[in-house]
Amino acid sequence: MHELGIIVHVAKTLKHVALQENVSKIGSVTLEIGEVSGIVESYLTDCWEYYRKKDELIEDSKLIIEKIEAVTYCDDCEKTYPTVQYGRQCPYCKGYNTWLAVGNECNIKEIEAC
Amino acid sequence: MTDKMKIIEVKQSVFADNDADAEKLRKELKSEKTFLLNLMSAPGSGKTTTLVQTINRLEKDLKIGVMEADIDSDVDAYTIAEKTNAKSIQLHTGGMCHLDADMTRQGVKELDTKDLDLAILENVGNLVCPAEFDTGASMNVCILSVPEGDDKPLKYPLMFTICDAMIINKIDVCDYFDFDMEKVREYAYKRNPNLKIFPISAKTGEGVDEWCNWLKEKVTEWNK
Numbered sequence: 001m002h003e004l005g006i007i008v009h010v011a012k013t014l015k016h017v018a019l020q021e022n023v024s025k026i027g028s029v030t031l032e033i034g035e036v037s038g039i040v041e042s043y044l045t046d047c048w049e050y051y052r053k054k055d056e057l058i059e060d061s062k063l064i065i066e067k068i069e070a071v072t073y074c075d076d077c078e079k080t081y082p083t084v085q086y087g088r089q090c091p092y093c094k095g096y097n098t099w100l101a102v103g104n105e106c107n108i109k110e111i112e113a114c
Numbered sequence: 115m116t117d118k119m120k121i122i123e124v125k126q127s128v129f130a131d132n133d134a135d136a137e138k139l140r141k142e143l144k145s146e147k148t149f150l151l152n153l154m155s156a157p158g159s160g161k162t163t164t165l166v167q168t169i170n171r172l173e174k175d176l177k178i179g180v181m182e183a184d185i186d187s188d189v190d191a192y193t194i195a196e197k198t199n200a201k202s203i204q205l206h207t208g209g210m211c212h213l214d215a216d217m218t219r220q221g222v223k224e225l226d227t228k229d230l231d232l233a234i235l236e237n238v239g240n241l242v243c244p245a246e247f248d249t250g251a252s253m254n255v256c257i258l259s260v261p262e263g264d265d266k267p268l269k270y271p272l273m274f275t276i277c278d279a280m281i282i283n284k285i286d287v288c289d290y291f292d293f294d295m296e297k298v299r300e301y302a303y304k305r306n307p308n309l310k311i312f313p314i315s316a317k318t319g320e321g322v323d324e325w326c327n328w329l330k331e332k333v334t335e336w337n338k
Binding site: 002004005006009010012013016017021023027031038088096105106107108109110111112113114 | 118119120121122123124125126127128129130131132209210211212214242243246247272304
C-alpha cells in the first residue's frame with residue numbers, strides 16, 4: 001500500500017511543475033506505470049480520488065494510467081523476453097544472468113493544464 | 115482564451131523529488147558527522163529487540179538516538195527508553211506504510227541529531243513499501259527472522275537489493291523451522307552479491323557482537 005505515498009509525491013511534483021509552467025488548474029495527469037513496479041492500479045486510482053480533493057490545483061483532475069510492459073534482458077544470450085511470463089530465468093538459455101530492461105517505471109508523463 | 119488546456123510534457127519519475135530530498139539530507143548528516151541507519155523488516159522480526167542489544171553494546175563508544183516509525187502507538191519508543199540509555203522518539207506516519215525523505219527529515223529534526231554519532235530509523239514493519247523510498251540514510255539494513263522462511267529474498271526482491279546488510283534473526287529457533295541457511299544466502303546473493311549477512315539471535319545474544327563491530331566500523335568510517 002505505498003500507493004498513497006506515490007500520490008502524495010505526484011501532487012508535490014505537480015506543484016513544482018505548475019509554478020514553472022505558470023498554470024493553476026490541472027485537467028488530467030498521465031502516469032506511466034511499469035508492469036512490475038509493484039503498483040496496484042485500482043489502489044492508485046482510489047488514492048488519487050481521495051487526495052485530489054485536498055488540493056485546488058488537482059481537484060478536478062483525471063488520472064490516466066499507461067501501462068508499460070516489462071521486458072528482461074539476458075546477458076548470456078543477448079536476447080530479451082517478457083518478464084511477467086518467465087521471471088528471472090531466461091527462457092532461451094535457462095540462465096539467471098538477467099536484468100530488468102523496462103517495467104519498473106513510475107513516471108509522470110504529461111499533464112493537461114491551464 | 116486563458117482557460118484553454120494545454121499539454122505539458124513532464125517526463126519525470128515520481129520518486130525523483132524524494133530521491134533529491136534524500137540526497138540532500140544524506141549530505142547534511144554527513145557534514146554534521148551523523149550516521150543514519152535505516153532498519154527495515156516485516157512486523158515481528160525482532161527489530162526493537164535487535165536494537166536494544168545493539169545499542170547496549172555500542173553506547174559506550176557512540177552517542178546513539180532512535181526514531182521509531184509506526185502507523186500508531188508508542189510501544190517501541192518506550193521499550194528503547196526503558197531498556198537503553200539512548201534518546202528515542204516515536205514518529206507516526208499517519209496511516210502511511212513507509213517513511214520518505216521528508217518525514218525522515220522531520221524526525222531527524224525532532225530527535226536533534228547534531229550531537230549524535232549514530233541515528234537509527236526503525237522503519238514501518240513492511241518488506242515492500244519502505245524499499246521504494248530513499249530516506250536519506252547512510253546505510254540500509256533489513257532483518258529477516260527464521261520463522262518468516264528462507265524464501266523471502268525471492269518474494270520481496272527490491273528490499274534485499276537495496277540493503278547493504280541483512281541480519282538473520284532468531285537463529286536460536288532454527289531447529290523448529292524448515293529454514294535453510296545456505297538457501298537463504300543463495301537467494302539473497304542472487305539479488306545482491308555485495309550483501310553482508312549476519313546470523314544472530316537477539317534473544318540469546320549469539321552473533322550480535324559481529325554485527326555490532328561491523329556497524330561500528332561503518333559509523334566510524336562515515337563520521338571521519
